[in-house]
Amino acid sequence: MRIVAVTACPTGIAHTYMAAEALEQAAKAAGHEIQVETQGSAGSTPLSTTDIQAADAVIFAVDVGVQDRERFDGKPRVDATVKQAINGAAGLLDRAIAAAEQRSDEPAPASAPTDTDPDSPANTGFGTRLRQWLMTGVSYVIPFVAAGGLLIALSFAIGGYDITEAPPVTEQFDAGSLAGWAALANQVGTIAFDFLVPVLAGFIAFAMADRPAIAPGFVGGAIAVVVGAGFLGGLVAGFLAGAVVGALRKIAVPKALAGVMPVLVLPLVGTAVVGTLMFVVIGQPIAAVTLGLTDWLNGLAGVNAALIGLIVGTMIAFDAGGPVNKAAYTFAVGGLSTGSDTALELMAAVMAAGMVPPLALALAVTVRAKLFSPSERESARSAWLLGASFITEGVIPFAAADPLRVLPSIMLGSATTGALSMTFGSTLRAPHGGIFVLPLVGGPLLYLLAIAIGMVVSAGAVILSKQIGRVTTTTTTATPAVAQ
Template identity: 40%
Template sequence: MKNVFTQFKNHAMTGVSYMIPTVTVGGILYALALAFSGGANVTNPFLANIEAIGASGMALLVPVLAGYISYSIAGRPGLVPGLVLGYMAANPMGPNKIVTGFLGGLLMGFLAGYFSKWVKTWKVPAFLKPLMPIIVIPLVVVLILGLLYIYIVATPLGAVVSGITAWLKSMSKGSAVLLAVVVGFMISFDMGGPFNKIAYTTGVALIASGDGHLMAMAGVAICIPPIGLGLASLILRTRFTDEERNSGKAAIVMGACGITEGAIPFAASDPLRVIPAIMIGSACGSVIAALGGATNMAPLGGLLVLPVVTGVWLYVLGVIVGVVVVIALMALLKKPIGTGNKVKKTAA
């Protein structure tokens, strides 16, 4: 059972590792366009083109995730089915125009990979073998799983995503502190995974209706895990490996750019200590932004969006406090390397 979980995690991490550059490139270009325009509405034609390029990169997030999860499972024949099914998850499909987003992409990436792997085992005539990886497998998998997604998967999965989104939206009319805690927890719990993306996309949806409060909470929470862990790895040097300290430098930059995934290497090596610490830190930061009434009308988090944030000093204070909390918890929870951070494996 542990083996199966490890395989699933490795396939998911492969998808995430290929997804991160698309988020990075798209997010930075989008944020730069907003920063230089001085507001959420970009009117300068050149900056509008930069914004469009950035948006194009961000639109590849779910297809690339699904494509490379499938590729990790089935090799080259799984790539195209994963990309196509990921695109379907990210865009309105079927008579009800359902979007399942990150959650749908994650599911369809795994289905595409394992189905492609199974089709690879089919016994076919010799003349068909060269065509299997480039035509037969992609065609069969995309057709069957595409129809399965539209007619069976999309409706219930879309209802789950819509239900969570509606719940978060309803909370935005109630206690700001409670909402901030929930958003902080969701953003940091899986660091770019389904919970993170649902909270983020809810913030983006509320921006469209003129409310940037939830996006400010999310924007603060997004950057705290990578910045906090990155700084912790440099300050608390004896508690982190050389590899983690090297990752920490990149994580700080990724956090500033609003990329929570920079925290993943730390969480993967020590989840029981790292994940609770970043959840608490992110929640603290989000609460400060909420209490200060900060708003963020850009569909991004981190520090690049500061030019379009109102209540910017409370937003920045939230980031600082959250980062300090993460560092303090790492100092409390993580012991120096070799003194009990990890359970030693014994021979069976």
């Protein structure tokens, strides 16, 4: 069989390529041909039209919307998450082959449904598609948060926290002083942050209803900012724009109008409908909810802050880059747009907690290598770098091999780190980067201490649980002495 596949995760860093490698290895072992398009942060080389046409089936192993998905219309398709591809690539291949064989036994359909049609039959449920739409928006937001957050943090490091009071650089800019450059970095970073909510809404809408939904989504997100609905308003605007444009696309129009629908009619009508609803109907209620949430976050202190850190730390480690992990991460990234101290503390806690699992397993392997398999000992080498880079997925080889011991252990360590980071009051504006953005952390020494303590807690728990399991296995399998 000839299979083509697309892999994509929200950050486009680890899961995307791990899923591609797992599919390639499974196909090679089963004697099939496969070509994988990785839609990651490093860019992608699209599959050629010839390769797609020659394919017997398609696999989408994605947690976000697939770019240019209409290329695959009419092909038998299997939908899955990247985690399912990493942990069960052989099963996905079997499903793809079964779908191809079933299609070959059936008459060709008059018209194949497209992925952008909300009602098209698919192997994924509505909940999975909803998460993919959300993660698509988040994946496009991350570069803006990274650029804006790092520039703002750099401006504070150079010019102090009163740099926000500097006059606009269009009116006054001193290229010969550090304060001038700090003001420039702060104002550029602030403008980058202004795009967060519109970009989120625009690309959620894009994931739902393709390019015609981008304009309604962006405009709806911008209105959310204007009325004070913030990040939550952007989410609603994005889903609303996608639903409106998706519904409009179902309307049958004369062929003479079909050509202008995507570029004129759909964006126009979609923008008018979404804009009206955001301004007149739902914008203000969402703004009230957003204000309440912001006040609640800002009011967290002491035990409450530590409890929030413990919860998000546990979520980050729960599925090592899966939906629960991404929910905690999205919550933290969304808070960055408020700029409040508590939101910055939450971002620091989430990143610290996400670094702990790979680092802890690497430490455990270093301390007690005999408790781990040769492949796990090999994985530990890269886990050091992955953990330091805030790529929680580095723990997956260990969690997949021994989930009952590893997962509770890393949740314990990450929860500890999250609670300690919030208690210490460490802050961070950058949504990614791990140890490499340490100069931008508020309270870096205590931040490192929180990470180190979590590492030790998780590593100790893993070693202890494996030791107990090993002792139990040895005791139960020992052969009793035979009396002579």
